[in-house]
Amino acid sequence: MNWNILNDVKQLELIDQESHSKLVLILKHSTRCSISITALGRFERSWKESDSNFIKPYYLDLLNFRDISNLIANRYHVEHQSPQILLINKGICVFSQTHLDISYSDIINLKL
Numbered sequence: 001m002n003w004n005i006l007n008d009v010k011q012l013e014l015i016d017q018e019s020h021s022k023l024v025l026i027l028k029h030s031t032r033c034s035i036s037i038t039a040l041g042r043f044e045r046s047w048k049e050s051d052s053n054f055i056k057p058y059y060l061d062l063l064n065f066r067d068i069s070n071l072i073a074n075r076y077h078v079e080h081q082s083p084q085i086l087l088i089n090k091g092i093c094v095f096s097q098t099h100l101d102i103s104y105s106d107i108i109n110l111k112l
Contacts, residue, residue, distance in 0.1 A: 024057075025057045
């Protein structure tokens with residue numbers, strides 16, 4: 001899986017712009033949390049490269065970029081969680097899952 005690394009606050013503007021042409025997925029991941037590691041592994045094993053045709057995936061290491069994680073929570077009106085997946089469509093978070101509820105099939109089958 002080819003993640004786009006989210007490591008700069010300015011990328012949030014780009015994400016909003018990109019979300020007008022395709023869905024943007026943001027994964028907030030903690031490298032020290034076993035649940036986060038499990039959720040990441042399950043998601044990556046399910047991902048198909050063809051999914052990149054309609055979803056652009058971003059990866060946020062929230063331990064190193066907690067300020068961006070906090071801005072994401074405020075910007076998209078979601079409670080901070082880890083791990084957490086958000087889907088952004090037209091600048092709005094339209095879907096969010098956390099912990100072991102993160103489901104590849106729920107995301108891929110989402111009809112927007």
